[in-house]
Amino acid sequence: MSNRILLVETLTGGDLQPGLYTRGNSLEPYCLECLAAAIEKRGYRATVVQQGFMGPEEILHFVETVKPFCVGLSVLTHTASRSQRLAEAIKARYPSVFIVVGGQHPSLATEYVCNPAFDFAVLGEGEITFTELLDFISGRRFACADEVRGIAYYSRSLGKLVQTPPRPRVSDLDSLPPAKRSPAYLRQARSWNLSYPSPLHQIAVAQITYSRGCRYRCAFCVSPTVWDGNHQMSNNSKSVTYRSAKSVALEVQRLHQVYGVNFLYFTDLTFNDDPRRIEELCGAFINAGLHGGSESDPHHLRDSVHWFALVKVGLDDATARSMVAAGCSKIGMGVESFSTAQVHAYKKPYKGLEILHNSLTAADKVGIINRCLLVLGAPTETPDTVEDTIVGLQRFPIDQVRIGFLTPYPNTSIHTQYRDRLLTVDFDLYDEERPVIKCPAFSSNELLECRQRIGHTFYSSSAYGARCSEKLKRFPWLQDSYAWFFNDLHSRTGGAIDLRSITSRAQVNHEVLT
Numbered sequence: 001m002s003n004r005i006l007l008v009e010t011l012t013g014g015d016l017q018p019g020l021y022t023r024g025n026s027l028e029p030y031c032l033e034c035l036a037a038a039i040e041k042r043g044y045r046a047t048v049v050q051q052g053f054m055g056p057e058e059i060l061h062f063v064e065t066v067k068p069f070c071v072g073l074s075v076l077t078h079t080a081s082r083s084q085r086l087a088e089a090i091k092a093r094y095p096s097v098f099i100v101v102g103g104q105h106p107s108l109a110t111e112y113v114c115n116p117a118f119d120f121a122v123l124g125e126g127e128i129t130f131t132e133l134l135d136f137i138s139g140r141r142f143a144c145a146d147e148v149r150g151i152a153y154y155s156r157s158l159g160k161l162v163q164t165p166p167r168p169r170v171s172d173l174d175s176l177p178p179a180k181r182s183p184a185y186l187r188q189a190r191s192w193n194l195s196y197p198s199p200l201h202q203i204a205v206a207q208i209t210y211s212r213g214c215r216y217r218c219a220f221c222v223s224p225t226v227w228d229g230n231h232q233m234s235n236n237s238k239s240v241t242y243r244s245a246k247s248v249a250l251e252v253q254r255l256h257q258v259y260g261v262n263f264l265y266f267t268d269l270t271f272n273d274d275p276r277r278i279e280e281l282c283g284a285f286i287n288a289g290l291h292g293g294s295e296s297d298p299h300h301l302r303d304s305v306h307w308f309a310l311v312k313v314g315l316d317d318a319t320a321r322s323m324v325a326a327g328c329s330k331i332g333m334g335v336e337s338f339s340t341a342q343v344h345a346y347k348k349p350y351k352g353l354e355i356l357h358n359s360l361t362a363a364d365k366v367g368i369i370n371r372c373l374l375v376l377g378a379p380t381e382t383p384d385t386v387e388d389t390i391v392g393l394q395r396f397p398i399d400q401v402r403i404g405f406l407t408p409y410p411n412t413s414i415h416t417q418y419r420d421r422l423l424t425v426d427f428d429l430y431d432e433e434r435p436v437i438k439c440p441a442f443s444s445n446e447l448l449e450c451r452q453r454i455g456h457t458f459y460s461s462s463a464y465g466a467r468c469s470e471k472l473k474r475f476p477w478l479q480d481s482y483a484w485f486f487n488d489l490h491s492r493t494g495g496a497i498d499l500r501s502i503t504s505r506a507q508v509n510h511e512v513l514t
Helices: 030-041 056-066 077-093 104-108 110-114 127-137 183-188 223-229 245-259 275-287 317-325 340-345 353-365 383-394 413-417 444-460 462-474 476-492 500-513
Strands: 004-012 045-052 070-074 098-102 120-122 151-155 160-163 205-208 263-266 306-311 328-336 369-376 400-405
Touching (some): 004 030, 004 056, 030 045, 045 056, 056 077, 070 127, 077 098, 098 104, 098 127, 104 110, 104 223, 110 151, 120 127, 205 245, 275 317, 317 328, 317 353, 353 369, 369 383, 369 444, 383 444, 400 444, 462 476, 462 500
Parallel strands (some): 070 098, 205 263, 263 306, 369 400
Antiparallel strands (some): 120 151, 151 160
16 A cells, blocks of 8 residues: 555635735645644655645646545635535545545534545544554554544444544644645745735745644634544643744744745734743744844845734733744734623623733834734624724724624534524635624625725724824834735725825834934
């Protein structure tokens, strides 16, 4: 039997194209690169492919070329249908090839694996589970599939879905090998956002992980099921595991030196959950020479590494200073709503608007770009909650907004709560780009109009323009980033939002001041 494995990320070209309110990054197939490194450590040979703009026939060509004994598909909920069709096409042409699915959707909806095109599903973390499953398939060890923990499959003989006992979480993330990177994917990856460096100055972009999991239980989030629901957790676990700061810094150092990576996207769900660990990581970055010198140095963007991280409300001044000193140039903060009732409905660990304001201000004071993450379209959404959001956005130092529609992913609390309010069960539409839950106060079209009104009102306001102008006076090296973003806003809104004069005006003002 061949030792070759083909791993396919089923995100298509549309998923990788930036959008105005949600999609903002086209990144490498990082999860599969981590998986590839783990199975190659065991002696298998892995090829990683991101579907992108390739059609099914081109993926079939990869199967013909690689000649794998197993194809692994990474599946999100909104790619579940197309992944199934791709698997059916592979199975029809190459019936002896095993097809294994993993990722978000199979972990949320285990019954997905019952389709005849699929042989097995890997649930939750995949590095150890998938390696052991390959050992079973290839006959290296295990007498039967049931000996492999953390998988699911449909038993034809029993006529039912079989799920093996959950696998313990990987407690020592440093024991896993660094991701197997593809130079081509790193070079073509971009953060199509308000980012520093701007997309024009991003040489290569990589994803990186410091921690896995989240100790919170927000009602709309898939994390409790994906990270914990399919695993056996110890009683004292907070659902979060960490790499050592040194191992992250060493990996980033290699990414920078070998591939030219100068922008990182941290995959951590709550990057600042443990301030002590953030201090360790920032110190390791600085000691490794990953960030230093002056932002005004023309070679700084090439010679240093900047990064983005998702943080929870509660960022303090000291942590923000450490982060920016180590290269953090942007954060995303899950605000969800400026309506207190809405935040409580989402079961967010709410800390109040004052703490939110202090957190955003801590980042803004040191020149970090703030992105505010909002959720729209719950059944409890009303004209008043929309107005709360519009007004709230004016009062906080926010540079960019993400507005996604509440999406009831399978087996989340929201899905259970609003099961009888679903507008559709077509998972192709579960991408946060459109309403999929009935909202008594608004039709679907009206919710789309609400999102546009929130975004347009925010970006077109005099308060936003003044804040950006003032920020660029304090941090003039952000000029190119804001200029790119303002031009992009102008283009995507057909000229309805035009902030292009702010960057040039701020530059003139800065020159006068200096």
